[in-house]
Amino acid sequence: MSPLSAARAALRVYAAGAAVVLAQLLRRCRGGFVEPVFSPQPDRVAIVTGGTDGIGYSTAKYLARLGMHVIIAGNNEDKAGEAVRKIKEETLNDRVEFLYCDLASMQSIRQFVQKFQRKRIPLHVLVNNAGVMMVPQRKTVDGFEEHLGLNYLGHFLLTNLLLDTLRDSGCPGRSARVVTVSSATHYVGELNLADLQGSRSYSPHGAYAQSKLALVLFTYHLQGLLATQGSPVTANVADPGVVDTDLYKHVFWPTRLVKKLFGRWFFKTPEEGAWTSVYAAVAPALEGVGGRYLYNEKETRSLAVTYDLKLQRQLWARSCQMTGIPDGTGGVFPASLPRREE
Numbered sequence: 485m486s487p488l489s490a491a492r493a494a495l496r497v498y499a500a501g502a503a504v505v506l507a508q509l510l511r512r513c514r515g516g517f518v519e520p521v522f523s524p525q526p527d528r529v530a531i532v533t534g535g536t537d538g539i540g541y542s543t544a545k546y547l548a549r550l551g552m553h554v555i556i557a558g559n560n561e562d563k564a565g566e567a568v569r570k571i572k573e574e575t576l577n578d579r580v581e582f583l584y585c586d587l588a589s590m591q592s593i594r595q596f597v598q599k600f601q602r603k604r605i606p607l608h609v610l611v612n613n614a615g616v617m618m619v620p621q622r623k624t625v626d627g628f629e630e631h632l633g634l635n636y637l638g639h640f641l642l643t644n645l646l647l648d649t650l651r652d653s654g655c656p657g658r659s660a661r662v663v664t665v666s667s668a669t670h671y672v673g674e675l676n677l678a679d680l681q682g683s684r685s686y687s688p689h690g691a692y693a694q695s696k697l698a699l700v701l702f703t704y705h706l707q708g709l710l711a712t713q714g715s716p717v718t719a720n721v722a723d724p725g726v727v728d729t730d731l732y733k734h735v736f737w738p739t740r741l742v743k744k745l746f747g748r749w750f751f752k753t754p755e756e757g758a759w760t761s762v763y764a765a766v767a768p769a770l771e772g773v774g775g776r777y778l779y780n781e782k783e784t785r786s787l788a789v790t791y792d793l794k795l796q797r798q799l800w801a802r803s804c805q806m807t808g809i810p811d812g813t814g815g816v817f818p819a820s821l822p823r824r825e826e
């Protein structure tokens with residue numbers, strides 16, 4: 485990518501972030517964010533990817549507080565031990581555990597699913613939360629550009645491998661739920677189907693935004709397929725806002741400095757950032773409702789191009805090829821997907 489295009493991609497991402505930060509600041513001045521309250525759900529089982537830190541940790545803790553059996557899927561065993569211990573201690577819920585899953589490795593994801601399925605327990609909630617942001621150009625073990633491979637393809641494969649279990653665990657009136665964490669940066673993302681891996685032109689900002697855009701397209705297409713098949717599973721997107729976490733460790737140093745100095749006022753706390761994921765995972769108002777982009781616990785419009793059924797379909801087919809799973813959709817364009825661009 486030419487330096488000019490890379491600078492443009494960076495500017496777009498910073499502009500999207502600044503707009504969200506400003507909106508969050510205004511909201512704080514008007515009374516702030518209010519913690520949602522849900523009734524206990526001790527009969528539910530949830531997997532939270534990246535539940536060892538940040539928004540994922542707070543999501544796992546909230547679900548554990550509701551009494552759910554929570555499985556944290558992550559790639560950092562040292563951190564996981566401490567996370568599980570703290571969640572158990574703070575929620576008095578003993579059914580919190582860690583299962584190793586490196587989302588940057590297709591083999592590790594497959595092994596995780598096998599280990600989970602050997603437990604012979606249901607799965608009611610899958611929170612696709614883990615992610616990296618603006619890492620330097622590097623590849624996953626399977627040779628994918630890291631944002632695409634970990635943030636997007638890793639969750640694409642994980643969800644597909646767990647779909648049968650989710651289908652078997654949901655029932656009419658009590659659907660299983662897939663919650664996929666995207667970001668406001670998807671609004672400035674561009675999907676480059678001809679060069680998804682950015683091998684001809686790479687910018688960390690563009691690659692992160694593209695991975696978050698791909699997650700929205702994936703969720704809408706998945707919801708369309710689930711609805712067409714009459715599956716008791718729903719799929720929604722959660723946008724946490726701009727949140728004070730370690731996700732920013734690879735951004736340009738002045739941004740890190742600003743975050744360090746002013747983050748506590750301008751950014752959401754990880755708990756506040758988790759509330760939209762929790763809302764998508766448990767809110768009774770969302771029973772049977774899928775294909776939504778949720779922000780501050782409310783439905784909102786995502787980027788217009790995310791409602792393009794043909795693009796969703798093309799990305800799905802390409803993702804099946806890249807992850808080596810069969811594309812069972814056979815060219816079907818789900819008709820029942822909500823078309824919010826109208």
Ligand SMILES: NC(=O)c1ccc[n+]([C@@H]2O[C@H](COP(=O)([O-])OP(=O)(O)OC[C@H]3O[C@@H](n4cnc5c(N)ncnc54)[C@H](OP(=O)(O)O)[C@@H]3O)[C@@H](O)[C@H]2O)c1
Binds near residue numbers: 724728
């Ligand atoms: N923070 C924000 O402002 C913001 C805004 C919009 C969207 N989001 C999204 O929110 C999600 C959570 O981010 P966060 O802010 O909570 O960041 P974070 O604190 O850095 O947490 C990211 C989590 O993902 C895990 N992870 C990283 N690489 C992994 C891998 N290869 N396999 C498995 N897990 C891996 C991390 O584990 P380790 O800690 O062990 O690396 C960590 O638990 C991300 O999808 C991000 O894009 C965040």
